[in-house]
Amino acid sequence: MSTLIEPTALTNPVERVLRNDRIPTIWCPGCGIGTTVNSFAYALMASGADLKKTAIVSGIGCSGRVSGYVQLDSFHTTHGRAIPFATGLKLANPELTVVVYSGDGDLTSIGGNHLIHAARRNMDLLVVCVNNMIYAMTGGQAAATTPGAATSTTTPYGSFEPELNIPQLVDAAGACYVARWTAFHVKQLEKSMTEALKKKGFRFIEVLSPCPTLYGRRNGYADGLAQMKEYKELAKVKNGAPTYEVAITTGKPIIVGKFVDRDRPDYLTLMRSQLGAHYHEIAEAGVGCGDDSEGKEGCCSC
Amino acid sequence: MARGSVAVTTERCKGCGFCVEFCPTHVLALSSAFNRKGYHPPHMIEPDKCSGCNLCGMYCPDFAIFGFKTAETKPAAIPAATEAPAPSEAMEAKEV
Numbered sequence: 001m002s003t004l005i006e007p008t009a010l011t012n013p014v015e016r017v018l019r020n021d022r023i024p025t026i027w028c029p030g031c032g033i034g035t036t037v038n039s040f041a042y043a044l045m046a047s048g049a050d051l052k053k054t055a056i057v058s059g060i061g062c063s064g065r066v067s068g069y070v071q072l073d074s075f076h077t078t079h080g081r082a083i084p085f086a087t088g089l090k091l092a093n094p095e096l097t098v099v100v101y102s103g104d105g106d107l108t109s110i111g112g113n114h115l116i117h118a119a120r121r122n123m124d125l126l127v128v129c130v131n132n133m134i135y136a137m138t139g140g141q142a143a144a145t146t147p148g149a150a151t152s153t154t155t156p157y158g159s160f161e162p163e164l165n166i167p168q169l170v171d172a173a174g175a176c177y178v179a180r181w182t183a184f185h186v187k188q189l190e191k192s193m194t195e196a197l198k199k200k201g202f203r204f205i206e207v208l209s210p211c212p213t214l215y216g217r218r219n220g221y222a223d224g225l226a227q228m229k230e231y232k233e234l235a236k237v238k239n240g241a242p243t244y245e246v247a248i249t250t251g252k253p254i255i256v257g258k259f260v261d262r263d264r265p266d267y268l269t270l271m272r273s274q275l276g277a278h279y280h281e282i283a284e285a286g287v288g289c290g291d292d293s294e295g296k297e298g299c300c301s302c
Numbered sequence: 303m304a305r306g307s308v309a310v311t312t313e314r315c316k317g318c319g320f321c322v323e324f325c326p327t328h329v330l331a332l333s334s335a336f337n338r339k340g341y342h343p344p345h346m347i348e349p350d351k352c353s354g355c356n357l358c359g360m361y362c363p364d365f366a367i368f369g370f371k372t373a374e375t376k377p378a379a380i381p382a383a384t385e386a387p388a389p390s391e392a393m394e395a396k397e398v
Contacts, residue, residue, distance in 0.1 A: 010309050012359065012368040025363060029316035029341065034363025042360070071359040184324075225319045 014041040015053065019071050026065055030216075030224020031100035032129055032183030032209030033063055035069070039186050040101070040128065043193030054097045057086040059106035061131035061137050066101045068284040080111030083118045084127050094268055097197065098124070103130040104145040104206075105138075108166055112144070119173035119202045121177075121267045126196050126203045129166060132211035133248075140214030147250045151218040165247040166206050171260050176201030178243065182231040185256060192258060201266045208254065219250075306354015306371045310343055314366035317341035321358035321367050327351040368379065 018041065027033050044051065057075045058067040059082035066075035073096075077085040086098045100107075107115050107129045110157045118125060134152055142152040144164040151158055158167045175194050181189040189207060196203040210216060210227035221227045231254065239257040240244075246255040265273075272279050308330070315337055321344050322330045329352045333345040345369060346352065352369065359368030 010370075012311070012365055013356075014365055014368075015358070018365060024316070025364060027363060030318040030320075032364065035320065035361055038360050038365070054391050080376075138381065186357070190360070223318070225323055228320060229323070270373055 001153045004007045013045070014038055017041045017044050017071050019069055023070050025069060027062060028211075028213045028224075030210060030212035031062070032132075032207075032211075032224065032225075032228065033066065035183045035186060036128070036189065036207045036209060037066055040066075040099075040189045040193055041070070041129060043197060046190070046194045047197040049097055049197055053095055054099065055086075055089055056099045056101055057089065058100065059102040059111060059137070061103035063101065063103035063105045063178075063209075064137075066130075066208055070101075072099075080106055080109070080114065083114040083123075083125065085129065087118060087121075087123050090124055091202055091268070094124075099125070099197075100125055100127040102127075102129065103136075104133065105135045108169070109144045109263045115170065116194050119170045119175040119204070121178060122201045122264050122270075124172060124200055124202070124266045124268060126193075127205070128193070129204065129206045130209050130272070131166070131206050132209045132215055133163075134215040136211050140218070148247050150215070152215070153218075163248060164178055165243070166202070167246050167259050168243040168270060169263055170202070170204045173228070174264065175204045175260060176262055176264055176266075177203035177205075179204070179258040180206040180208070181248065182228075182235055182254065182256060182257050183210060184228050184256075186233040186236065188237075188256075195258075199261075201264055206247075208256075210233045212220075214236040218270040227277055261298070304350050304352050304354075304372065306352045306369055307349065308346060308352060308354075308358055308367055308369045310345070311366045312337045312343040313339075314364045315341055315343035316364060316366075317343065317366050319344075320361040320363065325358055327357065342375050364367060 056067045056070050057071040058064040060079040067076050082102045084099045086100045090098045131145055133145050135143050140153040142155045142159045145196055146159045147163045149158040167180055171178050177199055179192045192205055210224040212224040216227050234254045235256045236253045237257045238255050240254050241259055243259050329346050330344040331347045331350050332342040337343050354369045354371035355367035
């Protein structure tokens with residue numbers, strides 16, 4: 001009975017972490033992004049994260065709107081640059097818990113390089129990638145994550161490019177935590193997000209989400225619900241599955257689960273240990289290039 | 303005996319049907335009534351079966367529905383239950 005909600009306070013529990021004046025959302029009926037936001041909101045509450053010290057950064061796209069609906073310090077950045085912005089945010093204020101919440105087009109296509117290098121550096125970020133397998137907001141063009149044979153605006157005869165296996169990419173680059181769920185797996189996603197919020201290092205969660213308007217309509221799904229039902233049928237939970245086996249192929253089982261959970265010193269820890277005593281000198285002197293050859297007053301003009 | 307109930311903010315609903323489809327005890331159905339935007343919000347067809355698990359709330363992409371446990375399941379809380387509004391009243395209160 002610990003989950004008993006006071007009957008006198010009849011408000012949706014997630015409203016505590018949402019900007020209620022911004023709702024209804026812009027998302028289409030049947031879109032799964034709002035479902036992932038539910039899981040995220042419950043995970044935020046379950047993890048006990050200090051909401052005053054949590055920031056959310058998102059890029060451009062349908063999923064990029066999430067930052068505007070969550071009652072945290074929110075940043076809606078330029079296309080693909082959510083991770084660089086979050087990196088700067090984390091380095092300037094290491095106390096913050098920084099969450100990047102963005103779409104597949106933003107994170108893996110235009111921002112693909114940033115994703116690789118943030119994982120390599122092991123920046124202390126939680127990256128939630130809502131994968132709807134298409135560039136939805138710009139009109140349904142084929143994205144790097146569009147599975148083979150899927151039809152889109154730019155691939156009317158079916159996509160013939162093999163899709164990007166994002167978990168394998170971030171695993172190879174060195175992420176600490178890699179998981180994939182779908183919008184159907186709300187409870188598992190909440191648990192995964194709670195776990196990831198408590199962990200340090202680069203954490204990556206991919207969430208497959210229905211896009212009824214632009215992906216589903218052209219690929220034989222009548223609405224978002226049909227796509228959710230397919231996730232229910234096709235998803236196979238395989239925790240610890242090798243990430244090279246989890247690529248998404250049309251009509252084949254979708255492997256979901258927690259694939260990677262390892263500990264590796266993050267960027268800030270490595271920087272502090274390597275700089276040793278110099279770290280505090282630099283931190284006290286403020287932002288600078290670290291070159292103090294020109295005297296104690298300051299370094300160069302920076 | 304219902305162990306829980308749901309509250310619907312009808313004006314937020316976009317009628318996607320996730321809550322209806324994934325309710326473990328099949329309590330909900332889309333109503334024939336329209337909200338202001340022309341969608342059919344869900345309503346309870348079998349309120350007795352509701353366990354208050356809030357899975358509908360987890361699935362709702364528009365934060366329009368949530369389930370809650372009613373105090374009747376907890377024997378010690380029976381006196382407090384009289385102060386709580388009945389679920390039907392609560393639903394009406396949320397419906398603008």
